[in-house]
Amino acid sequence: MAQLAVADSFMPQYAKLEPKVRKGVEAAFAKFAEHSHAGLHLEKLSGAKDxxxxxxxxxxxxxGVVLAPEKGDVYCLLSVLGHDEAIAYAKSRKFTVNQAIGVLEVRDQKALDDISPALEKAAESSEYRLFEHLFDKDLTKLGVDPELIPLVRLITTEAHLQALEKYLPEPQYIALLALAQGMTVDQAWAEVAKCLATEQPPPAVDPEDIVTAMRRTPERVVFVNGPEELRDILAHPFDTWRIFLHPVQRKVALRPSYSGPAQVTGGAGTGKTVTALHRARxxxxxxxxxxxxxxxxxxxLxxxxxxxxxxxxxxxxxxxxxxxxxxxxxxxxxxxRHHRPGIAGADVxxxxxxxxxxxxxxxxxxxRREWEHVVLAQELASEEEYLACSRTGRGVPLGKAQRAVVWKAIDRVVAALRAAGKSTFPQLANEAADLVRAPEYDHVIxxxxxxIHPTQWRLLRRLVAxxxxxxFIVGDPHQRIYDRHVSLAGLGINVRGxxxxLRLNYRTTQEILGxxxxxxxxxxxxxxxxxxxTLDGYRSPMHGRRPVVRRYEDVDGELDGLVEQVRAWLDDGVEPSAxxxxxxxxxLVKKAAGRLKAAGITAYQAPSKSDGVQIGSMHRMKGLEFRCVAVIGVDEASVPSPSAIAAEEEDPKAxxxxxxxxxxxxxxxxxxxRDHLYVSYAEAPSAFLPS
Structure with missing residues (x-):
């Protein structure tokens, strides 16, 4: 009995079709869902890469373009295109199973074949290879397809690798980019593992079993159970409201011109990002x-x-x-472009x-903060400059003798990083700014x-005349969740006038906002x-239920309450991914994920395209939105986090x-x-929660 699957690449194309054509597509593919695909006349193409x-x-x-695996009676709808474009797409793509993580992958094999001679020529004129220090077994361990390894061996620069990005499967490109940026094989694997829909890779991978790979790739392939489910999917190809421009936003985004730097602020959900996207277009x-x-x-983001x-x-x-x-x-x-930088993370x-x-x-x-907020922020290069600089924004005054001690400590850290050939991202931004010789963009949004850190602002300022x-600057100081405080005017960026x-929230109900x-x-x-x-005038035109705040005796009880709440939302018809x-x-994220899964509720680390409850740290939730949100662990011992707070006696301002x-x-x-908010804690509540 045939089964139909729909690839994520199909939905944006389908959404752009005329209604008459959409009906034809729906009628044609409904036959698959009704298990009568035999009358559709699937045409095989000569010369196809797959x-x-x-x-x-x-x-x-x-x-329509369909993938018809040799094993099983499954057909995956890939694209719907004009005749010539459909034939070109169908002939150029190759579908494979990633041998490390078992997911379905697609690559533009024709484009890669066409690029290969140019890479060969570049390799002939260079003795250096970007991945010459790696064994084939290292590459295959990370999921690089054995058929692509000869091509990978030709790459001489990271620029050449980046040129291949749109033709390679995402997990393989992530692996290669991580290696190119100086990561070890184990560190690169940690990046690749983020592409997994489950916590662990499959114990065994059959490279010929495309159908199983599809099922391991729920964020890219949806299996359809019958004609009604297919109609539901086709009825909502994507959420068009996410890119809809409201009148106030339109005035800002579509203004013919600004005489200089422009700034847009507003609370959460007011459409700042949508405004930025429309300004770019x-x-x-x-x-x-x-x-x-x-x-x-x-x-x-x-x-x-x-x-x-x-x-x-x-x-x-x-x-x-x-x-x-x-x-x-x-x-x-x-x-x-000048040398391969090494990045120093927190572990270093x-x-x-x-x-x-x-x-x-x-x-x-x-x-560390003195270094980042004073030395790097002001691009101070010597002890003399540091002794004479202004420390505006720092909460504790330092005399010259104290500054000399601090400078020596900072200098030791910087010297150690230099000796290791590594730098932090703020350092990297300063170096990049110094290397920019001429504007590289006409507009920066x-x-x-x-x-954004002051060093990064300096770089962005130099990238455009x-x-x-x-x-075009979009932000909300009320959502500042990283240790960044800057003055645009101090950086030579004047937005006055x-x-x-933006004051109208189009995402969240007034009850949640209030x-x-x-x-x-x-x-x-x-x-x-x-x-x-301030948030004066910040409001929402939408109304709904008030947030629910629950207290529990202990964390176990709180997690049981979370399962009960999530199940109630699911029973009300809310999609898991919403x-x-x-x-x-x-x-606590891991504990909650484990408890949900033990209760039979699918959950994935946010952000994920997979059809399951999205769970993550508060930091990872930035930029995401859901119909229903549960914020857990809001107790006095956790929020605020003691490890994130500077000692008041050392620096009251910090x-x-x-x-x-x-x-x-x-x-x-x-x-x-958007619609429902549930907040919970064990024992005593955070001091931040309303009493």
Missing amino acids: PRIRTIRIDLFWR FLAQADPRARILLTTFTKN AQALEKQLALLIEDARVRDRIEVVNVDRVAYGIVA VDPLWEEAAEGLPFSPTFL IDEAQD QGPDDL RSAK WAVPLLGLVPAQGLDDSAD IGVAARYTY HAQDLQMERCLLFVACTRA
């Missing part, structure tokens, strides 16, 4: 020669921006003029600060601007333009800022909810 590819005629112009459409950078702080932009822009020529990448990767790419840096603080009256945290429409504020805003406390947030930022669960600590960041973090987690 012999399992078939096409189906929808009408005289449109054709507007500028790309206005000038066919424009080079546009759309950037943000984290990789996850950049990926989310890229996906939304793909829904918003149909014209590939317009879309290709917009580069979407997080700011750390921008810096890395610039430095990598934290012990250095511990050692530097030994015997001193300053904590490791104080020294920054989302989540409140989380000063003038009309140079910088070109600032707009409960969540007091979590921020009474102190106004520090805006990027040196002025206090439910989010957030906690302050990763250990202590106050840290407390506010913890408030912002809880606010961010709670405002991911």
Whole structure:
């Protein structure tokens, strides 16, 4: 008996079709769901890179592309395209099973074959190979297809690898990029493992079993159980409301021109990101020669921006003029043109600060912050510059003798990093800024601007020439969840007279909003333009139920309550992927995931495309949204997190800022909810919760 599966690549294409064509597609593929596919006449293509590819005629112009695995009676709908485009797609793609993680992969084999001669020529003129230090077994361990290893062996530069990104399966590209950036095989595996739909890779992988690989890839392939389910899927190809522009947003996003840097602020859910996306499209459409950078702080947020932009822009020529990448990767790419940078993570840096603080009256945290917020932020290169600099924003004054001690401690850490050939991302941004010789973009659009470090702002400023429409800055100081405090004016970025504020929340109900805003406390947030930022006028036109706050005797009882609440939402018809669960600590995230799975409820680490409850730390929830959100572990011992708070006696200002960041973090987690918010704690509540 035949079964139909639908690939995620099909849905955006289907959504763009005329209603008449959609009906034809629905009628054609309903036959699969009704197990009468025999009358559809699946056509095999000569010269196809994958012999399992078939096409189906929808009408005289449109054709569907189907993957028909040799094992089993399963047919996967891949695309619906015009005749010539469908044939080209079908002939060029090859589907394989990743031998490390067992998921279904697709690559543009024709494009890779076409590129191979150019890589061979480049390799002939260079003695260096990017992956020459690795054995074939290392590459296969990470899931690189054995058929692609000869091609991989030809790569001489990271730029060549990046050129292959759109043709390679994502897990394989992630593995190769991690290795190219200096990670060990084990570190690269940790990156690849994030592509798993389950916590552990499968015990055995059959490279010929495409159907099993499909089932391991729920974020890319949906199996359809009957014609009614197929109709439901086709009725909602994607959430168009996520890219809909409301009138106030439209005025800001589609303004013909700004005379200089412009800033858009607003509370959670007010559509700042949507405004940034539309601004990017507007500028790309206005000038066919424009080079546009759309950037943000984290990789996850950049990926989310890229996906939304793909829904918003149909014209590939317009879309290709917009580069979407997080700011750390921008810096890395610039430095990598000159040498391969090594990145120092917390595992490298934290012990250095511990050692530097030994015997001193300053904590490791104080020294690190002095380095990041004063030395790096002001690009101070010598002890003399540090002794004479202003330390605005730091809570404890330091005399010259104290500064000399601090400088020596900082200098030891910097020297150790230099000797190891590694740098932190703020250091990397400073190095990249120094390497920028001329503007590289015509427009730079920054989302989540409140989380950008001063060194990164310096880089972004140098990437675009000063003038009309140079910088478009989007952020919310009330969602500042990282240790970043900057003055745009101090960095030479003046937004006065070109600032707009969005006050209408289109995501969250007024009941949730009215409960969540007091979590921020009474102190106004520090805006990027040196002025206090308030949420005056912040509201939602939508209404619903008030948030539910539950107390439990212990953590076990709290987790039982979570299972009960999630199951109630599921019983009410809420899709599993529309439910989010957030906690302050990763250990509680793992406990909650385990308890949900033990209760038969599928859960995945957020953000995930998989059809299951999304669960993650409060930090990982940034930029996501759900119909229902459960925020757990909001007790007095966990929120605020003691380890995230500077000692008040050492630095009262940093202590106050840290407390506010913890408030912002809880606010961010709670405002991911569209319809329902559930908050729980064991024993005593967090002091942040309303009494």
